[in-house]
Amino acid sequence: MKPGSAACxxxxxxxxxxxxxxxxxxxxxxxxxxxxxxxxxxxxxAEAQSDMTMTPEERVKMVIDLRDxxxxxxxxxxxxxxxxxxxxxxx
Numbered sequence: 001m002k003p004g005s006a007a008c009x010x011x012x013x014x015x016x017x018x019x020x021x022x023x024x025x026x027x028x029x030x031x032x033x034x035x036x037x038x039x040x041x042x043x044x045x046a047e048a049q050s051d052m053t054m055t056p057e058e059r060v061k062m063v064i065d066l067r068d069x070x071x072x073x074x075x076x077x078x079x080x081x082x083x084x085x086x087x088x089x090x091x
Contacts, residue, residue: 037043054062067074 035043035046037046071077
């Protein structure tokens, strides 16, 4: 399946960066960053500040990227439909 083709109908990502490219993205280099703090509290505060500056779109993108790395075919799978019929007791 080629990205951008009619067969590639990924609802989450544009056709340019879709699930068809996951094997290439999975082995992509990770940006390495080192930060030195004087205490654990200072490190936690800096991490919390960093998290607060992220936009909702960046947060969703991060979750989707992590999900795609762990479950490359998750975008194609669907949730199972579950139904229950519960009879209520009359009082």
